[in-house]
Amino acid sequence: MAKQKQNFTNYYNQYKDKIFNYFWYRVNFNRALAEDLTADAFLKAFKGFNEFDHERSFQSWMYAIAKNHLLNYYRTANRETDLLAVEKMGVDELKKIENKLELEQTFNLINQLSEYYREVLLMRFSDGLDNREIAEILNKDEGAVRTQISRALEELRGRAVNLL
Amino acid sequence: MNNFEQQLNNLPKARLSRRADLLIRYKLMCAALKQNFSGLNFNFFAMAGLRPVLAAVVILVLVFSGATSAYAYNSNQVTRASTLYPVKRGLEKIESRFATTPAAQVKFHNKLAGRRILEAQFLSLGSAAFTADQTASSTGEAQPVKLEYENEFNDTLRDADDEIEQANEHAGEISDRTELDRSLALLSDAHLNELDKIKVIAEGIGIEADDRTTDNIALILENIKGRQQRIVRAISQFDGDLKRAGENEDDEDGASASSSEKNIAKGQSASTTPDEAASSLDRVRNEIKVLESELSQGGRISNKQIKRLTERLNKKINQAKSAIETGDVNKFNGLLRATEALTNNGQHFLKENKREEKKDENLPDNNSVNKTKAQFNLKELQQKQEERRKKLEERQKEEAKKAAEQNQENGTIKIDDRTATSSVNVLPEQKEGNSNAD
Numbered sequence: 001m002a003k004q005k006q007n008f009t010n011y012y013n014q015y016k017d018k019i020f021n022y023f024w025y026r027v028n029f030n031r032a033l034a035e036d037l038t039a040d041a042f043l044k045a046f047k048g049f050n051e052f053d054h055e056r057s058f059q060s061w062m063y064a065i066a067k068n069h070l071l072n073y074y075r076t077a078n079r080e081t082d083l084l085a086v087e088k089m090g091v092d093e094l095k096k097i098e099n100k101l102e103l104e105q106t107f108n109l110i111n112q113l114s115e116y117y118r119e120v121l122l123m124r125f126s127d128g129l130d131n132r133e134i135a136e137i138l139n140k141d142e143g144a145v146r147t148q149i150s151r152a153l154e155e156l157r158g159r160a161v162n163l164l
Numbered sequence: 165m166n167n168f169e170q171q172l173n174n175l176p177k178a179r180l181s182r183r184a185d186l187l188i189r190y191k192l193m194c195a196a197l198k199q200n201f202s203g204l205n206f207n208f209f210a211m212a213g214l215r216p217v218l219a220a221v222v223i224l225v226l227v228f229s230g231a232t233s234a235y236a237y238n239s240n241q242v243t244r245a246s247t248l249y250p251v252k253r254g255l256e257k258i259e260s261r262f263a264t265t266p267a268a269q270v271k272f273h274n275k276l277a278g279r280r281i282l283e284a285q286f287l288s289l290g291s292a293a294f295t296a297d298q299t300a301s302s303t304g305e306a307q308p309v310k311l312e313y314e315n316e317f318n319d320t321l322r323d324a325d326d327e328i329e330q331a332n333e334h335a336g337e338i339s340d341r342t343e344l345d346r347s348l349a350l351l352s353d354a355h356l357n358e359l360d361k362i363k364v365i366a367e368g369i370g371i372e373a374d375d376r377t378t379d380n381i382a383l384i385l386e387n388i389k390g391r392q393q394r395i396v397r398a399i400s401q402f403d404g405d406l407k408r409a410g411e412n413e414d415d416e417d418g419a420s421a422s423s424s425e426k427n428i429a430k431g432q433s434a435s436t437t438p439d440e441a442a443s444s445l446d447r448v449r450n451e452i453k454v455l456e457s458e459l460s461q462g463g464r465i466s467n468k469q470i471k472r473l474t475e476r477l478n479k480k481i482n483q484a485k486s487a488i489e490t491g492d493v494n495k496f497n498g499l500l501r502a503t504e505a506l507t508n509n510g511q512h513f514l515k516e517n518k519r520e521e522k523k524d525e526n527l528p529d530n531n532s533v534n535k536t537k538a539q540f541n542l543k544e545l546q547q548k549q550e551e552r553r554k555k556l557e558e559r560q561k562e563e564a565k566k567a568a569e570q571n572q573e574n575g576t577i578k579i580d581d582r583t584a585t586s587s588v589n590v591l592p593e594q595k596e597g598n599s600n601a602d
Contacts, residue, residue: 010190033182035337039191051589109335125172153169 011058011164014135018059018127019133025126026070037073063129066139073075109159113138117152124149165596242284244316265336271345273331274354280324281361287317288365318380325384328358330389345571348399353560355392359385364439366512371472378476378513382505385512399567418435441488444500451507461561464516473510 017043023034045052045065052061110118123134131149135142182186230393235250237255263272288311297354311317334353337343366381459470484499 006190012188016185016188017177017179021178024178026370029178030176031181034178035180035187036401038180038184039188043187043191043195044193047199105177121172126175126177127179 008046011045011062012164015059015062019144020061022063022066022127023070025122027073037066037130039070041069044069057130057136059133062138063127063133109156111153112159117148117155120145120148121152121156178498188234209561210536217510240279240286243283244320245288245313246289265343266334267340267343267347268397269334270331271350273327274350277324277327277331277358278361280320280327281358281416283319284317284324284363284370285361287311287313287320288369311369311377314374314377317475318376321380323383325387328355328388328391335395343516343563345399345567348395349564349567352392352395352563355388355395358531359388359392363512364389366509367515369513370515371469371476371510371513373513375476375480377501377508382509383502385509386505438488441496445485445488448500448503448507449481451504452481453508454506459511459514465514469514473514474504477507477510480506 016038020034021036023037023041024031027033027037041062046061048065051161052058061132113121120138122132123129123137124131129137132142134149136138137143138145140148214447232248233255234249236242236246242248242252263269296573331351331354335344335347339348362381362385366378366385369377369381371378451517455477456470456474459465459473480499480503484496484503487493487495487499
């Protein structure tokens with residue numbers, strides 16, 4: 001069944017927090033920067049909305065735009081994903097979280113993973129995407145994503161056991 | 165393990181702040197606007213060859229629509245016979261919505277009345293040329309002159325009468341004494357001007373015009389005179405000089421008792437019983453005789469014109485007589501009213517010109533229309549109006565002086581005839597008419 005064509009505003013209302021969250025996790029929890037990147041990503045999406053195939057998932061399309069925009073940002077700013085700095089840069093945000101110590105520990109463990117494992121885990125747990133959606137965004141097979149997530153979790157657990 | 169996955173599932177979920185949300189929405193809105201306009205610009209500039217044409221068309225449309233409306237609204241040449249007339253009336257309707265108080269309504273309808281009369285004047289100008297050509301080919305028998313825009317002319321005159329009536333009605337709604345005083349003065353001045361202009365129209369059209377046209381002109385003259393009487397009476401009441409007003413009222417009653425003017429001015433129906441009808445007819449016959457003898461004196465008006473007028477009046481009397489004999493009271497009343505109006509205002513259709521009179525002696529009836537055409541041009545009308553206006557202004561100044569003196573006293577004002585116990589400052593024309601009738 002063909003998906004009903006939606007207004008861009010409806011899509012924006014539906015995905016604005018998810019996209020912001022996506023950037024927030026990937027720019028060291030810098031809220032202002034994440035907001036700017038979110039705005040830029042939605043503006044890009046709006047400009048290309050006429051070419052968007054409504055038979056496809058808007059979420060996948062939007063995440064693909066966000067991902068490309070983030071990569072451009074990294075390239076321009078000569079930055080890399082540095083979740084190691086989370087304890088310093090995101091300390092204010094994290095203090096508001098009830099079980100911050102456990103989370104800090106979790107972040108430390110995630111940061112020790114390879115970039116690819118970090119990405120799929122964040123998508124799965126921080127962005128709340130399912131395997132199919134992650135597969136669409138990363139342009140991978142759903143089974144492969146499931147395997148990658150499983151391996152990433154296994155490695156994370158191993159590191160956690162070693163830490164304990 | 166469960167605890168570990170639970171920790172991952174409990175990773176914090178940040179939400180976009182309200183401020184950032186609004187900012188993004190604003191950026192999206194700007195982008196949407198830009199996108200729409202950029203599309204328009206693209207199409208517009210893509211047609212570079214058509215750009216000057218498009219620009220010219222847009223400018224022409226804007227200029228033409230604005231200028232046309234302004235022309236239609238202001239020009240007296242835009243009449244019922246014009247295609248732009250609906251535009252004019254439409255703009256007037258819009259304007260009427262801004263006149264919210266009775267005083268403003270008086271002013272507004274007064275303005276429209278003046279405008280309708282000017283339109284009628286313009287229509288009568290065009291008519292003279294048409295009728296002259298038309299009657300020139302006739303067989304020599306005197307025929308009523310048909311106006312080119314006869315229907316439009318008569319409808320415009322009726323519109324003018326309606327506007328004058330509305331202005332008077334709204335004056336009766338004014339409760340503020342100062343405003344009422346001002347409005348009555350305005351109406352009084354306006355009525356004098358209107359009378360003057362309609363007399364000029366009557367003179368231009370002449371007695372050769374057909375019955376319907378002359379009747380209409382005569383009736384509107386009578387109506388305005390009647391209204392003017394009521395206004396003057398109201399002003400007198402306003403001044404509070406009831407004692408003097410009472411005396412003048414007696415005088416007026418004596419003067420108007422022998423004339424039919426009072427009945428016509430009030431719009432009252434004439435008598436309906438056979439005796440009263442016969443009496444009315446006798447009275448009007450006498451008035452016609454008086455008018456005929458008066459016009460004959462001095463020899464300033466051609467006998468042909470006088471004869472034409474009296475023939476028409478007598479014809480109306482006969483028609484009225486036939487109507488009452490057949491029991492058609494309404495027709496009788498209408499004919500009697502029209503006859504009285506024409507009797508009282510017949511002299512306005514005649515031309516006082518000795519040179520013309522001499523020529524008239526040797527010329528057929530149709531050529532008199534050609535002379536009408538030659539004489540009746542706007543410049544002459546304006547000159548005549550200017551002269552009359554000066555006289556009117558002098559008269560109004562005198563009245564204003566009197567009014568200013570009397571305004572110091574308090575008094576009640578009523579326009580309605582029924583309440584009028586004061587005098588009627590009859591217009592000079594009416595005074596003359598009354599004295600002649602006596």
